[in-house]
Amino acid sequence: MGREHGAKSGAVLVVGGGVAGVQAALDLAEMGFHVYLVEKSASIGGAMARLDKTFPTNDCAL
Amino acid sequence: MISDNYNEDLAITRAPHKDYPQAVPASFYIDPKKCLFLNYETCQICIPTCQAKAIDFSQKEERLDLSVGAVILAPGFGRISDKVLARYGYGHFPDVVTSLEFERIMCASGPSRGEIIRPSDGKHPQKIAFLQCIGSRDITSGNGYCSSVCCMYAVKEATVVKEHAPDVDISIFYMDMRTAGKGFDASRQRARDTHHLRFIRSRVAEVRERGDKLRLSYADSEGNHREDDFDMVVLSVGLESPEDAQSLARTAGIKLNQYDFCDTKAFLPLDASRPGVYVAGAFQGPKDIPESVMQAIGSAAAAAEILREARGTEVIRKEYPSEMGIAKEPRIGVFVCHCGINIGGVIDITEVAKYAQTLKDVVFVDDSLYSCSQDSQKVIKDAIKEHNLNRVVVAACTPRTHEPLFQETLRDIGLNRCLFEMVNIRDQCSWVHAHEPEEATSKAKDLVRMAVAKARLLYPLPEQTVPVIPKALVIGGGIAGMTAASSIAEQGFECFLVENSAQLGGNLRRLKTTLTGEDPGQLLNEVEARVRNHPRIRVYTNTQIENVSGYIGNFASTLSTETGSEVIEHGVVVVATGGREHRLNKYLYGQSKHVLTQLELEEILSAPEKAKKINEVVMIQCAGSRGDDLSYCSKLCCGQAVKNALRLKELNPAASIYVLYRDVRTYGFMEDYYREAREKGVVFIKYEKENPPVVMPNDDKITVEFMDVLLGEKVKLEPDLVALSVGIVPNEVEELAKLLKIPLNQENFFLEAHVKLRPVEMAVSGVYVCGLAHSPKPIDESIGQARAAAGKACVPLSKGFVAVEPIVSSVGKDKCIGCGICESLCPYKAIHLIKVDKKKKAETITASCKGCGICAAHCPTLAISMGGFTNEEIMAQIRAFGQC
Numbered sequence: 053m054g055r056e057h058g059a060k061s062g063a064v065l066v067v068g069g070g071v072a073g074v075q076a077a078l079d080l081a082e083m084g085f086h087v088y089l090v091e092k093s094a095s096i097g098g099a100m101a102r103l104d105k106t107f108p109t110n111d112c113a114l
Numbered sequence: 115m116i117s118d119n120y121n122e123d124l125a126i127t128r129a130p131h132k133d134y135p136q137a138v139p140a141s142f143y144i145d146p147k148k149c150l151f152l153n154y155e156t157c158q159i160c161i162p163t164c165q166a167k168a169i170d171f172s173q174k175e176e177r178l179d180l181s182v183g184a185v186i187l188a189p190g191f192g193r194i195s196d197k198v199l200a201r202y203g204y205g206h207f208p209d210v211v212t213s214l215e216f217e218r219i220m221c222a223s224g225p226s227r228g229e230i231i232r233p234s235d236g237k238h239p240q241k242i243a244f245l246q247c248i249g250s251r252d253i254t255s256g257n258g259y260c261s262s263v264c265c266m267y268a269v270k271e272a273t274v275v276k277e278h279a280p281d282v283d284i285s286i287f288y289m290d291m292r293t294a295g296k297g298f299d300a301s302r303q304r305a306r307d308t309h310h311l312r313f314i315r316s317r318v319a320e321v322r323e324r325g326d327k328l329r330l331s332y333a334d335s336e337g338n339h340r341e342d343d344f345d346m347v348v349l350s351v352g353l354e355s356p357e358d359a360q361s362l363a364r365t366a367g368i369k370l371n372q373y374d375f376c377d378t379k380a381f382l383p384l385d386a387s388r389p390g391v392y393v394a395g396a397f398q399g400p401k402d403i404p405e406s407v408m409q410a411i412g413s414a415a416a417a418a419e420i421l422r423e424a425r426g427t428e429v430i431r432k433e434y435p436s437e438m439g440i441a442k443e444p445r446i447g448v449f450v451c452h453c454g455i456n457i458g459g460v461i462d463i464t465e466v467a468k469y470a471q472t473l474k475d476v477v478f479v480d481d482s483l484y485s486c487s488q489d490s491q492k493v494i495k496d497a498i499k500e501h502n503l504n505r506v507v508v509a510a511c512t513p514r515t516h517e518p519l520f521q522e523t524l525r526d527i528g529l530n531r532c533l534f535e536m537v538n539i540r541d542q543c544s545w546v547h548a549h550e551p552e553e554a555t556s557k558a559k560d561l562v563r564m565a566v567a568k569a570r571l572l573y574p575l576p577e578q579t580v581p582v583i584p585k586a587l588v589i590g591g592g593i594a595g596m597t598a599a600s601s602i603a604e605q606g607f608e609c610f611l612v613e614n615s616a617q618l619g620g621n622l623r624r625l626k627t628t629l630t631g632e633d634p635g636q637l638l639n640e641v642e643a644r645v646r647n648h649p650r651i652r653v654y655t656n657t658q659i660e661n662v663s664g665y666i667g668n669f670a671s672t673l674s675t676e677t678g679s680e681v682i683e684h685g686v687v688v689v690a691t692g693g694r695e696h697r698l699n700k701y702l703y704g705q706s707k708h709v710l711t712q713l714e715l716e717e718i719l720s721a722p723e724k725a726k727k728i729n730e731v732v733m734i735q736c737a738g739s740r741g742d743d744l745s746y747c748s749k750l751c752c753g754q755a756v757k758n759a760l761r762l763k764e765l766n767p768a769a770s771i772y773v774l775y776r777d778v779r780t781y782g783f784m785e786d787y788y789r790e791a792r793e794k795g796v797v798f799i800k801y802e803k804e805n806p807p808v809v810m811p812n813d814d815k816i817t818v819e820f821m822d823v824l825l826g827e828k829v830k831l832e833p834d835l836v837a838l839s840v841g842i843v844p845n846e847v848e849e850l851a852k853l854l855k856i857p858l859n860q861e862n863f864f865l866e867a868h869v870k871l872r873p874v875e876m877a878v879s880g881v882y883v884c885g886l887a888h889s890p891k892p893i894d895e896s897i898g899q900a901r902a903a904a905g906k907a908c909v910p911l912s913k914g915f916v917a918v919e920p921i922v923s924s925v926g927k928d929k930c931i932g933c934g935i936c937e938s939l940c941p942y943k944a945i946h947l948i949k950v951d952k953k954k955k956a957e958t959i960t961a962s963c964k965g966c967g968i969c970a971a972h973c974p975t976l977a978i979s980m981g982g983f984t985n986e987e988i989m990a991q992i993r994a995f996g997q998c
Contacts, residue, residue: 059423059424060183060420060421060423060424061181061182061183061421061424061428062183062421062424062425062426062427062428062429063180063181063182063183063428064182064183064184064185064186064414064417064421065180065182065184065185065186066185066186066188067185067186067187067188067189067362067366068187068188068189068190068395068397070188070190070395070406071395071403071406071407071410072188072190072394072395072396072406072407072409072410073186073188073189073394073395073410074410075394075406075407075410075411075414076186076188076394076410076411076413076414079410079411079414079415079905079906079909080186080414080417080418081429082909082912082913083414083418083425083605083905083908083909083912084425084426084429084912084913085417085418085421085424085425085428085429086428086429086430088180088182093133094132094133094137094139094143095132095133095134095137095138095139096138097133097137097138098190099190099191099214100403101133101134101137102120102122102214102217102218103217103221104217104218104220104221104222104224104274105270105274106270106403106870107266107267107269107270107298107301107402
């Protein structure tokens with residue numbers, strides 16, 4: 053990656069693409085880090101993408 | 115045809131599919147477990163069928179070696195085993211479903227398109243039972259812990275059923291209602307009262323089939339055996355650790371706890387056992403969406419702390435094409451969304467689209483199943499290019515959530531994002547007129563016509579940015595404030611930490627132990643030393659915030675210190691003003707020396723020789739909370755009572771301890787300590803809100819009288835001490851809230867920008883909240899939230915600029931008469947008078963302007979216009995209403 057030997061990497065690995073993983077990835081990117089977001093299933097969203105609505109406001113989960 | 119995992123196997127799909135229309139990435143994939151070619155080397159029908167020639171069976175698994183500076187683990191949770199579910203008839207009786215299956219059954223995009231039907235015969239159930247704690251709080255299932263989310267989702271699912279079908283009879287069988295989060299108790303009560311939900315405190319022993327019904331047997335709260343028949347049973351399944359937790363732990367080199375969740379410590383809730391590895395979400399312990407989001411932001415902050423020198427070294431910046439010039443003549447594209455059946459089930463979308471084609475200057479119309487999906491963005495982009503569109507109208511859901519997505523699509527193709535207008539035909543048509551499809555369709559046409567009339571007059575607005583002072587102000591020096599300051603400084607930014615009392619530490623100073631055995635004193639010393647010695651942190655004690663002016667990126671605050679006033683400049687503010695024990699005028703508190711709060715008892719228990727003399731204690735939970743003095747649940751008192759009870763039992767095993775409670779809310783792994791307390795002989799007795807215990811003076815002693823429901827009689831005790839769980843109130847913050855122009859809720863806790871998805875941000879940009887100022891919570895959650903607030907605060911600090919929404923006001927200087935009405939009315943101090951050629955003229959401070967339009971509405975000469983909402987645009991929209 054062209055980094056000097058011993059210098060810290062500016063990249064972060066996020067394991068899991070549910071709401072927590074996606075949120076962490078978005079914030080890290082906003083903070084100036086390169087993110088590898090790894091999800092084992094075919095699309096991100098995790099359990100939250102299967103919810104109809106959310107408590108207590110009954111907002112759409114997607 | 116194969117079963118559809120996304121729909122909990124309640125529907126069928128094909129081997130090549132995508133999980134749901136809005137799935138990201140949007141491409142189809144082939145399920146390798148079900149594909150006939152991959153398993154039996156036959157079929158391959160998909161290859162010639164795919165016109166895009168996108169199917170390539172020669173692809174092989176690739177191994178990638180990535181070099182990273184930190185790892186965040188967020189693998190989520192697993193499912194409770196079928197073996198445990200089978201005890202309740204799952205797998206034997208088709209109408210026993212899990213709550214996740216029920217979620218899909220209720221969902222408009224689910225297998226029954228949102229119609230609530232029984233899997234066995236497709237009939238509408240008239241009587242539904244929810245069974246709580248399935249696979250939770252049950253050591254026989256291997257899970258001793260509480261899953262922390264099921265009470266809330268059961269109430270939600272019950273509410274949704276009632277909204278679909280008000281006559282359905284719903285019973286929720288529960289052990290304790292653990293709706294402990296911010297505003298959760300109020301929502302549960304509202305749901306119970308509006309929808310007449312029945313809450314039955316009992317663990318169901320058995321589910322049997324009886325004809326086409328399901329018979330439940332259970333013991334009621336008086337201990338009587340009862341049976342009742344239901345059409346459908348929903349199992350509120352708990353959150354299991356992820357199936358691959360152990361292999362993930364081995365790969366990542368981290369420790370798991372006894373339940374195979376990630377092992378963390380109370381004071382480092384986001385740190386896995388290996389340095390540089392952090393955890394967020396349910397893998398750290400069962401938790402709901404807002405808590406998961408908080409931990410996610412917090413773990414991002416933690417990674418940013420250790421990698422601050424490498425920040426920005428590996429980023430790839432997104433480049434937008436330069437904006438294309440637009441022709442004078444409007445060329446409008448209209449895109450109408452079905453939103454599955456959410457809109458399309460009521461409104462005749464084809465008719466709306468056909469109608470849009472007849473409108474002046476509309477040169478392209480399309481309708482799509484989901485306009486927010488990735489494919490639809492491509493359709494919009496292609497149409498803009500092909501038809502030279504210079505205005506785009508989308509008729510779909512709400513701009514509140516989806517406008518930014520479409521505006522981004524416009525930017526991607528080089529069209530100014532302000533050439534966009536959105537029509538909300540979901541909330542305003544298909545939802546509110548669900549039972550009048552024709553009228554809903556006709557209203558949708560009206561709204562589209564009005565939007566097109568406005569869109570004709572839209573013009574490009576410039577993107578504006580404001581520089582950010584890379585410093586933070588943290589208000590409050592308790593554990594939340596100190597944690598936030600420390601994280602901001604470690605992320606590389608200067609920080610002012612302001613505490614109004616003489617010393618740092620707040621409530622942490624009074625804590626002697628934690629439930630999990632950590633030493634709060636040691637934490638205090640370590641964190642205090644860290645913030646006091648940090649080169650980038652300046653600590654102010656005995657200091658008040660006198661004034662705050664400015665806006666995100668450019669705040670100036672006046673501090674009143676012991677030596678005088680000081681003005682500091684900073685880009686962001688973190689509010690960590692904390693809370694304290696509530697003081698109440700009940701249960702002889704303040705009148706009898708035998709009546710204490712839990713914190714005062716904790717103090718006594720820290721002196722073992724005193725503690726050993728205590729032989730009998732009665733603890734009264736919710737003393738002042740949950741509808742008494744305070745309307746809400748304080749979340750941490752149950753854990754605190756269990757902690758003190760266990761501590762006393764340790765010092766004096768013979769002591770008798772009675773805990774009088776309404777619901778024991780030891781959620782998550784705290785449940786283990788609740789069980790331990792019962793095993794060690796601590797007696798827990800439930801009381802009803804209407805019939806609270808009574809504490810009476812009795813010469814030099816006290817008497818506690820309460821109703822024991824199981825015995826069916828009144829009990830009198832003469833304990834040495836009564837410990838009251840008094841709940842938490844926020845510190846006085848009304849003045850500060852006014853200075854920062856941020857809202858408080860009814861109970862004077864700060865109101866976050868979005869309960870679920872923006873749990874540490876405030877309505878005012880650049881201001882963040884954490885700790886007890888947000889809501890009552892235990893120390894580990896305060897620490898996690900503080901790191902999250904620090905994470906969000908460092909986003910503008912590390913970017914160095916903020917982008918301003920282009921909808922701000924602007925003043926036509928030639929029309930302005932300098933009357934100053936706008937300046938006096940603006941709630942954000944965002945418009946002021948300046949001298950131009952010796953005449954007074956108004957001028958907008960772009961970065962402070964929120965685009966509310968008060969100034970424009972009150973300007974007597976119509977000199978002020980709002981970006982994207984000019985008088986001409988709005989008038990054209992209104993005129994179009996009458997032109998059907």
